[in-house]
Amino acid sequence: MQTDLMNKLNSTDKGEDALVVVHGGAGNIKLEYLPKEKLERVEADLTRSLTNAFNLLKKGASAIEAVAAAVTVLEDAEMFNAGRGSCLNELGKVEMDASIMNGANLEAGGVACISNVKNPVLLAKAVMEHSNAVLLVGEGAELFAENMTKVIGLELAANEYFATPEALSELKRFQERGSMPQNALSTGSSQGEKYGTVGACARDLSGNVAAATSTGGLIGKLKGRVGDSPLVGAGVYADNQTCAVSTTGFGESFIRVVLAHEVSSLVRHAGKTLAEAAVEAIHSVLSRSNGKGGLISINSQGDYALPFNTQGMYRGVITASGEVQISIS
Numbered sequence: 540m541q542t543d544l545m546n547k548l549n550s551t552d553k554g555e556d557a558l559v560v561v562h563g564g565a566g567n568i569k570l571e572y573l574p575k576e577k578l579e580r581v582e583a584d585l586t587r588s589l590t591n592a593f594n595l596l597k598k599g600a601s602a603i604e605a606v607a608a609a610v611t612v613l614e615d616a617e618m619f620n621a622g623r624g625s626c627l628n629e630l631g632k633v634e635m636d637a638s639i640m641n642g643a644n645l646e647a648g649g650v651a652c653i654s655n656v657k658n659p660v661l662l663a664k665a666v667m668e669h670s671n672a673v674l675l676v677g678e679g680a681e682l683f684a685e686n687m688t689k690v691i692g693l694e695l696a697a698n699e700y701f702a703t704p705e706a707l708s709e710l711k712r713f714q715e716r717g718s719m720p721q722n723a724l725s726t727g728s729s730q731g732e733k734y735g736t737v738g739a740c741a742r743d744l745s746g747n748v749a750a751a752t753s754t755g756g757l758i759g760k761l762k763g764r765v766g767d768s769p770l771v772g773a774g775v776y777a778d779n780q781t782c783a784v785s786t787t788g789f790g791e792s793f794i795r796v797v798l799a800h801e802v803s804s805l806v807r808h809a810g811k812t813l814a815e816a817a818v819e820a821i822h823s824v825l826s827r828s829n830g831k832g833g834l835i836s837i838n839s840q841g842d843y844a845l846p847f848n849t850q851g852m853y854r855g856v857i858t859a860s861g862e863v864q865i866s867i868s
């Protein structure tokens with residue numbers, strides 16, 4: 540495995556084969572700030588996420604199954620701000636958001652402000668596959684989750700599972716500083732110690748694309764606050780005709796410019812290549828709302844682009860040959 544690749548913004552993996560890209564959040568992070576042990580854990584988690592999804596694709600699984608599997612691995616890894624390890628709201632409770640979208644048929648599912656599900660991305664997938672809704676929030680989403688335990692064996696979890704010692708002490712530090720809710724990666728004092736939102740995009744052997752995003756949101760956020768991550772068009776988008784996108788960063792800025800869909804629109808309406816569209820979305824469109832963050836994107840031809848305007852973004856790709864590349868700064 541190579542650890543410092545992909546300083547280039549994008550690459551191309553042409554051919555009719557499996558492709559997966561993942562991110563683990565963008566923000567105020569530099570390789571040199573990261574303790575070696577944490578770096579190794581992040582690399583191992585991103586690699587496991589990529590290889591799990593890739594192996595499923597190789598066995599004929601759909602892009603949707605692959606992105607759900609990739610994100611589930613990262614939700615279970617407490618290094619990231621999603622699932623276990625999610626940051627906490629102003630009341631010290633976890634309130635998670637997640638989404639998934641299928642580029643083959645434009646079906647999508649999202650959940651927001653949920654606190655009782657081990658893997659929010661699987662609940663988002665269940666919304667897409669077992670309800671007529673696209674987005675369920677709060678109590679209603681949690682009730683749906685309880686029903687899904689019987690239908691798909693969805694696992695529930697209590698606040699104690701999510702509120703890791705690190706999440707609790709990070710909230711305490713944040714509240715002592717008395718600052719505004721922050722992207723988990725940009726909370727100053729312990730640069731490089733926090734990790735962010737997670738996401739995945741995949742292309743399956745039939746050339747279909749899908750995307751998924753999952754997050755605990757912002758540290759110290761208002762109870763009930765919803766970010767970009769569960770919103771189709773803002774934090775996730777997938778369309779076989781254009782691209783699949785998952786975003787990370789300060790969500791309010793992404794919502795205001797509907798960033799994930801903007802990448803798709805630039806491809807569709809402005810005739811941009813995926814790389815051009817992704818770079819323009821991050822470096823031009825997002826700056827209109829003073830946004831900071833990044834995105835991962837792929838298309839059904841096997842192009843991918845992973846731009847960001849922060850110091851770093853945890854990101855990785857596994858290409859047709861099975862080679863994993865992880866990069867941070």
Ligand code: ASP
Pocket residue numbers: 564565620722723724735736754755756757765766767768786787788789790791
């Ligand atoms: N976009 C997420 C949110 O605003 C946070 C992040 O990506 O770090 O909820």
